[in-house]
Amino acid sequence: MKTAIEEILKNIELATDYIEESTISNFLDVITKSNNIFVIGAGRSGLVAKAFAMRLMHLGIGTYVVGETISPAISEDDSILAISGSGETNTIVSAVRIAKDRGSKVLVLTSYPESTLGSLADSILLVKGRTKVDIDNEDYIKRQIDGNYTSLTPLGTAFELTSLIFLDGLISELMHKMGKTENDLKNRHTVLE
Amino acid sequence: MKTAIEEILKNIELATDYIEESTISNFLDVITKSNNIFVIGAGRSGLVAKAFAMRLMHLGIGTYVVGETISPAISEDDSILAISGSGETNTIVSAVRIAKDRGSKVLVLTSYPESTLGSLADSILLVKGRTKVDIDNEDYIKRQIDGNYTSLTPLGTAFELTSLIFLDGLISELMHKMGKTENDLKNRHTVLE
Amino acid sequence: MKTAIEEILKNIELATDYIEESTISNFLDVITKSNNIFVIGAGRSGLVAKAFAMRLMHLGIGTYVVGETISPAISEDDSILAISGSGETNTIVSAVRIAKDRGSKVLVLTSYPESTLGSLADSILLVKGRTKVDIDNEDYIKRQIDGNYTSLTPLGTAFELTSLIFLDGLISELMHKMGKTENDLKNRHTVLE
Amino acid sequence: MKTAIEEILKNIELATDYIEESTISNFLDVITKSNNIFVIGAGRSGLVAKAFAMRLMHLGIGTYVVGETISPAISEDDSILAISGSGETNTIVSAVRIAKDRGSKVLVLTSYPESTLGSLADSILLVKGRTKVDIDNEDYIKRQIDGNYTSLTPLGTAFELTSLIFLDGLISELMHKMGKTENDLKNRHTVLE
Numbered sequence: 001m002k003t004a005i006e007e008i009l010k011n012i013e014l015a016t017d018y019i020e021e022s023t024i025s026n027f028l029d030v031i032t033k034s035n036n037i038f039v040i041g042a043g044r045s046g047l048v049a050k051a052f053a054m055r056l057m058h059l060g061i062g063t064y065v066v067g068e069t070i071s072p073a074i075s076e077d078d079s080i081l082a083i084s085g086s087g088e089t090n091t092i093v094s095a096v097r098i099a100k101d102r103g104s105k106v107l108v109l110t111s112y113p114e115s116t117l118g119s120l121a122d123s124i125l126l127v128k129g130r131t132k133v134d135i136d137n138e139d140y141i142k143r144q145i146d147g148n149y150t151s152l153t154p155l156g157t158a159f160e161l162t163s164l165i166f167l168d169g170l171i172s173e174l175m176h177k178m179g180k181t182e183n184d185l186k187n188r189h190t191v192l193e
Numbered sequence: 194m195k196t197a198i199e200e201i202l203k204n205i206e207l208a209t210d211y212i213e214e215s216t217i218s219n220f221l222d223v224i225t226k227s228n229n230i231f232v233i234g235a236g237r238s239g240l241v242a243k244a245f246a247m248r249l250m251h252l253g254i255g256t257y258v259v260g261e262t263i264s265p266a267i268s269e270d271d272s273i274l275a276i277s278g279s280g281e282t283n284t285i286v287s288a289v290r291i292a293k294d295r296g297s298k299v300l301v302l303t304s305y306p307e308s309t310l311g312s313l314a315d316s317i318l319l320v321k322g323r324t325k326v327d328i329d330n331e332d333y334i335k336r337q338i339d340g341n342y343t344s345l346t347p348l349g350t351a352f353e354l355t356s357l358i359f360l361d362g363l364i365s366e367l368m369h370k371m372g373k374t375e376n377d378l379k380n381r382h383t384v385l386e
Numbered sequence: 387m388k389t390a391i392e393e394i395l396k397n398i399e400l401a402t403d404y405i406e407e408s409t410i411s412n413f414l415d416v417i418t419k420s421n422n423i424f425v426i427g428a429g430r431s432g433l434v435a436k437a438f439a440m441r442l443m444h445l446g447i448g449t450y451v452v453g454e455t456i457s458p459a460i461s462e463d464d465s466i467l468a469i470s471g472s473g474e475t476n477t478i479v480s481a482v483r484i485a486k487d488r489g490s491k492v493l494v495l496t497s498y499p500e501s502t503l504g505s506l507a508d509s510i511l512l513v514k515g516r517t518k519v520d521i522d523n524e525d526y527i528k529r530q531i532d533g534n535y536t537s538l539t540p541l542g543t544a545f546e547l548t549s550l551i552f553l554d555g556l557i558s559e560l561m562h563k564m565g566k567t568e569n570d571l572k573n574r575h576t577v578l579e
Numbered sequence: 580m581k582t583a584i585e586e587i588l589k590n591i592e593l594a595t596d597y598i599e600e601s602t603i604s605n606f607l608d609v610i611t612k613s614n615n616i617f618v619i620g621a622g623r624s625g626l627v628a629k630a631f632a633m634r635l636m637h638l639g640i641g642t643y644v645v646g647e648t649i650s651p652a653i654s655e656d657d658s659i660l661a662i663s664g665s666g667e668t669n670t671i672v673s674a675v676r677i678a679k680d681r682g683s684k685v686l687v688l689t690s691y692p693e694s695t696l697g698s699l700a701d702s703i704l705l706v707k708g709r710t711k712v713d714i715d716n717e718d719y720i721k722r723q724i725d726g727n728y729t730s731l732t733p734l735g736t737a738f739e740l741t742s743l744i745f746l747d748g749l750i751s752e753l754m755h756k757m758g759k760t761e762n763d764l765k766n767r768h769t770v771l772e
Contacts, residue, residue: 001603004751005595008744009588016584024580038385042772044633047626050262051739054623057263058734065262067453069243070250072381091477091772095385102384151754154761155637155768157747160630164743165587168736172583175730182733188265189734191295192231192288193621193670194410197558198402201551202395209391217387235579237440240433244546247430251541260646284579284670344561347568348444348575350554353437357550358394361543365390368537375540382541386428386477424771436648443649451648455629456636458767481771488770574651577681578617578674 007152008161015128015162026123028173030105034079036062038071038099040092041083044160049083052167058185059174066095076103084108085129085159087115096120109163127166129159200345201354208321208355219316221366223298227272229255231264231292233285234276237353242276245360251378252367259288269296277301278322278352280308289313302356320359322352393538394547401514401548412509414559416491420465422448424457424485426478427469430546435469438553444571445560452481462489465508470494471515471545473501482506495549513552515545586731587740594707594741605702607752609684613658615641617650617678619671620662623739628662631746637764638753645674655682663687664708664738666694675699688742706745708738 031037037056041049049065056063064071066080074080080099084092087110100106100120108121111129118124153161174180224230230249234242242258249256257264259273267273273292277285280303293299293313301314304322311317346354367373417423423442427435435451442449450457452466460466466485470478473496486492486506494507497515504510539547560566610616616635620628628644635642643650645659653659659678663671666689679685679699687700690708697703732740753759 001745001748001752002595002598004748005591005744008747009591012584012588016581019581040385043769044630047630051623051626053262055733057265063263066383066385068261068263069246069258070256070261070263071383071385072250073384089772090480094476094480098384151759151761152751153747154634154750154754154764157750161744161747165584165740166580168587168732168740169580169583171733171736172731173580175733180730182730185733190259190264190622191266191291192233192259192264193668194552194555194559195402195405197555198398198551201554202398205391205395209388212388236576237437240437244430244433248540282579283673287669287673344566344568345558346554347441347557347561347571350557354551354554358391358547359387361394361539361547362387362390364540364543365538366387368540373537375537378540383429386475426771439648443651449649452769452771454647454649455632455644456642456647456649457769457771458636459770484770576645576650577652577677578619578645578650 004152008158011153011158012162012165018126018128019166023123023125024170024173027107027125027170028177030079030107030123031056031061031174032177034062034105035075035077036064038064038066038074038078038080038104039083040066040080040095042089042092044156045083045085045163048160048164048167049081051164052081052171055168055171055185058188059171059178059180060184060188061174074099074102074104079105079107081107082109082117083163084117085111085127085156087112087117093117093120109166111159125166127159127163129156129162197345201351204346204351205355205358211319211321212359216316216318217363217366220300220318220363221370223272223300223316224249224254224367225370227255227298228268228270229257231257231259231267231271231273231297232276233259233273233288235282235285237349238276238278238356241353241357241360242274244357245274245364248361248364248378251381252364252371252373253377253381254367267292267295267297272298272300274300275302275310276356277310278304278320278349280305280310286310286313302359304352318359320352320356322349322355390538394544397539397544398548398551404512404514405552409509409511410556410559413493413511413556414563416465416493416509417442417447417560418563420448420491421461421463422450424450424452424460424464424466424490425469426452426466426481428475428478430542431469431471431549434546434550434553435467437550438467438557441554441557441571444574445557445564445566446570446574447560460485460488460490465491465493467493468495468503469549470503471497471513471542473498473503479503479506495552497545511552513545513549515542515548583731587737590732590737591741591744597705597707598745602702602704603749603752606686606704606749607756609658609686609702610635610640610753611756613684614654614656615643617643617645617653617657617659617683618662619645619659619674621668621671623735624662624664624742627739627743627746628660630743631660631750634747634750634764637767638750638757638759639763639767640753653678653681653683658684658686660686661688661696662742663696664690664706664735666691666696672696672699688745690738704745706738706742708735708741
């Protein structure tokens, strides 16, 4: 288990090298200027989207999860943040297209900037998933040859975990930029559970 | 199947006789004066709560579903609407107690006004479930003796359906009171699905 | 409020006349013969789908809600039940197409049998929504002229409530067909809330 | 942002040192021998629980998320896995107590093994959250004095991320133990999105 965890952490560290300051700056800009941030993702990427939305709410930023009960019509003053490793998930591409047509800004986390979702984005946060990272990392390829590679981060695991940690990094930046303390977040945290 | 449906409709009709004008008036008052309405329910009653919250959102009334991603801390300017047939569901009683302690108003839909939840309520909308209705309706008792009674509205079915329809009636009242048209609701309906 | 409730009940009663015995029989057949029933719906129709799935689970019938955490790949031994008033909701049409391509049976509740969803269905349960019912009901048309009509059952309200009650009628039929008692359902009802 | 990410990764690395082989072994044992694994968590810990459940489903292990539509009654052949940093979350303690009373095995992820939840557990996976880790890490304390510490991993962030990565490590162990390949998981992955 520790081997798997080390592998996951190495993945995320490697992916961090690809973060560009200008992208972070764009993301922060769109998030703080939008009326509401709508988040969307499928499967475990959808859970990552929710984890991010919860912290945005704690920060006092208007946010909605696509598909939850009280999400209203999106408008041109809102933005949508979509999370998809492949950048081709049907339901997400379809929703993002509608949002873009209504004038909303589009933020995308994906491993494939050249995907359909990438082509719709105003700003793309590149999250190197397993495939791409391999190329930069010889140890990975060796392990893949040994045949036990994919069981360390099966399916979208590397993409999902890296996305979540990147977005938590973004929350930290937002706290700093907005002058918010942990106590401000705590005051907005649900008390009914 | 038609027999079951007739039975369900008869149930709801009978329950309607117990609606008091003063309760409706209290509910409308609390809902329109609250900053946000938090809704809570367990199982199918939780789905009824969500169906109501979605329409409140369509009306432009601030609303949150307890347990969904972006629900913030409840405050004294908010109210909580709880749906529980028995009025004793643990998680709901616990959440309502916390909300009340923080100064929120409490609205309750239940078959048992004398329940714990009932005792915490500022206003109770009585939703006659199966048990109580039986007493007023001889046909029911006869059918119960025949043994095929409970299969028409098993478990909380009668309570849940009646609650949902009562709450949709309340939406109609709110539209009237707020001067909202169906088009106003449509404009706030999600477009991302 | 009582007027709105009466209107809703009248709607459902009228819609009941359109239920065909052969459709019920087809639905029961597909449901009892499938390995698992996947349910899908958007917005309040999605809540109706969940309410139905919960009772299928109580009956011991394998069921999944599309979009919930533990829903696996659908197979040819499964069926999908889709709820959509218009029969044209994008995400639902897309999912049903995939299910059909994999060999799953398709059950549809809609007001428009001639819709895209209708065209994909193995069996259609016609749920007369507001528009269609009007034609059969003069009082409705009069009220519509008075301008206060749509506030009694705004948007998909009539369709959603009628669908829910039809499906609860179906549960009653399933209990009868499978020889299940209310106690059997109770034994499978969650105890963790 | 990179500083925040480094901080998060360091946190997880440190926490990894506290993993005991015997705990992993107990967890694997309970998970593979249970009829179904019920998972529960509140807020972002609840999302972590869902992310884990989704992979268990991909592995073909019976699993349910407490609170989702189709979760049935828990039995003595099932186990419950609860995630709570404090080990004192009301709704979780209450559900776990009920599960334990019915004879289910209890697995817990928490930062406080001496908590109420810890006292109910058959096996505890210690997830060192921020507070505890501080003691082992001087740099942390310095930064805390500087006042910008808590904005790097506000509220339960460190606990939640570490829990998620530990559980993904466990999935890797389960794949190995069960002889499952990534392709086996892919075959059970939902196709309807």
